[in-house]
Amino acid sequence: MREVAARAGVSAKTVSRVFNDDPHVLPETRALVERVMRELNYVPNVLATTFRSGRTSVIGVAVPDIVDPFFAAIARAVEKVAREQGMSTIVTSVGDDPDDERPTLESLLSRQLSGLVVAPVGTDHSWLKRWQEHTPIVCVDRAPIGLTADTFTEDDATGAYLATQHLIEHGHRCIAYLGDAIHLSTETKRLGGWRRALTEAGLVGHDDLVAVHASDVATTRAAVEQLRSLDDPPTAIFSANARCTMALVHVLRDDPLALVSFGDFPMADILTPSITVIDQDPARIGTLAAERVLARLQDPTAELERVNVIDVALVERDSCRVS
Template structure:
């Protein structure tokens, strides 16, 4: 027969309440007593009944996390940072990928509500889902990377405009005047704000904005490939391209590799988000680097604080990206 919490308490010589405090990481238990309880749990092979606890308390130690693409290294890094904090507080992370579709996102939100998630970390799909409004007043939500207007919740975002502005400015300082951008959907926070940063910089430096140089992708590798090919086949192609995310940069690099253009010789490139291959290329890839792990850590901390203190003022944290200059932005004019 499986051991119970009462068996653990009896073997450790403490109350059931003290055992419960140790299991739920509530603190207030002397270290020697905590060790005695942990030894008793190990000896009895006691496994806490999470389902029973959640039914009784109507609370779980579950944090839901929804991202657009679980295979994207950026979101994998954000998840890693968030999960580290979640585990430190004794919670478990349930991760789901929406594939940037409203139907999939709604299904994941519904599943997390059915599992009585204590809070949700959300990087929303491009269109707003009614489920966000439905659960917003019932379960704490922290938005990560993408903003949604009209939602009262905590947020951890990035200064996309500054990142794109600084990258475009670097191109200009290197002598470029024909600067293109492959951005994401303009209905998404990153797509819109990165385009705005690019456009604002060109305007500030009096450089003509050429419509053919503005290409709107979907943050997927194939769109980087297809839109990059379109740019390189223009009668007057750009001398520099700003790629608005890591996967589109990979697609763009593929088409550059198969074209007559030589990176760092007759075409400059800067990508949003660092890549493992960035320093394996020649020239090394210049990138706008975001603090990916830190974004996840910050969002998880804010969400758990919200769970414990529901009435505290909502917070918005905007993190700063920074340029890592490696040489791919320059060409021989």
Template sequence: MTETSDSQRCVPCSFDRGPPDRWAAVLRLCPKGFLVPARVTLRDVARVAAVSAKTVSRVVNQDEHVTPSTRARVQRAIADLGFQPNLVARSLRVGRADVIGLVVESLADPFFARLTSAVEQEAHERGLAVMVSSVGHVPERESVIVQSLLVRQVAGLIVTPMSQSHAYLAGTQQRTPVVFVDRLPEDITSDAVLVDDLAAGEAATRHLLDHGHRRIGFLGSELRNPTTRLRLAGYRRALAERGIPDDGSLVAVGAGSAQQAREAAEKLLSGPRPPTAIFSSNMRCSLGLVPLLHGSGRTDVAVVSFDDFPMADSLEPAVTVIDHDPELIGRAAADRLFRRLEDLDAPAETVVVPVRLVPRGSGELRPPGPSGGRDSGADGRRPPASPAERDMRPAPRQEAADGARRSGRGRRP
């Protein structure tokens, strides 16, 4: 009879605890007639522990939403079977490369550069490589790039959506899971990791309102961009809360570059009733607006910028920003993809990453006038800090995805 190698050493039938059919799926006969563990999978552990594969995954990933008795049962099955949690071995199907694809808008953008670095780090820790491609502000390139990655049999995809429709991915997600980042996809339901853009627009506008401003401008990119629409909706909601009419002459959208943002800001400020404050809804717009204000001596105009940018904290006044953590977003997106690889049948999930307002000076300027704005006290002092100014710091690295707020829906309402 053929002898087994040391790596396949026979084990006496001490595994036979309970009815034989309970172990039939996870044991095999070696050439000497002993029962030995087969290649144990997560589903085998689930079968032995009499729980779902999702529950085993939660125990392995130290999810707190598991009862102590269930956790103990799963841990016993893991120990009995000698199961070694190995994400790559569990999640990569036969024929798939040990590579994930990452499609971003532009690697020249510091936000996407930092996000990419975080995704690469998370993948590296799991023994995976990342194939990165940039759409380059050309929405039509997205589907071409994604299809080229699918042809290369990547294990999964993380995509910053720019296309007007993602119906081209409708039939692929059961084979190659996709996580969208920064924006929701169009026409399909999928996992996504988003910044809370609506809350960002509200926080920036409320902050300016709290400092006495009533004529607040909005500077943004194209309305086809869902992040612009959500930040504009937050801006309008904050105004409505204070009973301030929505003045369309204060809204300038469509800026696709810093130069276009500069031109739009010039038009806002040259009007008969210019704004005393401006919410710049992305870094590109801020890179057009802030140099314009400093170059023309208009540093009396209050500014809150969504997203930090180089030298923002070195100007006088330094620029108040709505800050978000690209590394946290990248880690959360990678975590969501790896969890999806473990359970292709789970409902789509949206992870919403919080933002925080960082006051530095430009957002705390008061409007011109003897009273410093309608909300000023008689002594001209600044009102108490708004809730938006509270520091909502990101979760620690090891709990990045769990620290983000989660929703069981594939789309934000």
């Protein structure tokens, strides 16, 4: 920067202003400095900038699985907002094991991020308080435990209620719940929504109709076999997340049951039958989360709504009509 300033006959501060597109630089000065930058092939020293500001121009994104369509859409939305602000993103998978969460997040946070967008998987996030003092942390999809943080979640209980009620309206009286990590706030609320819809319809959500830990095709097949073996087997399934549903598509291919999924996924609309879903709009969640990181960077003490619940909507297709 000093070399550019010396050759252009301006201050280093002026060079910085030109590079950062400060509108208060005179047009002729801007043209001169930009010409010298090109001649010297100038790029900013990101490491030096980090030392001066105490943080990198990077937003971290930590989700359970970056291949999961829902979390991939969140990460893409964060990346889009960051790119528009001249920032980068680092995306990592935390996995499903709560014990892996802390070392993964601490490794990410040690890079002096500008902010972190995270979908929590653990059972205690109080340890994040010391990081939160200087790094904006925004949670998506799931609420943190033991930590007050900006959070953007879906209306899980209402979505599960709508899905189950929809199956009831199609004549089903024995509806199973298929989920994964039942300790997560998302699944707890969705299980509650499933039970409420059944109770209001005068039906009973027996515990043997609740199948959890269905995380892949093998575990989902075992869960479905267990459900089918009941004296009064279910005629329909409410699937608590898209990953469970994608496994269910394989398991139910030759012997389908009526189905509604919490969460859409690619090609769900062209399968046979096409999958009725509760649409979550993960792109909006990611956008709002990234924008909240930027807002906290600008004013860490701003009085903003901490807990934000995003509406969901039922998208009816064919799988709810299977009989």
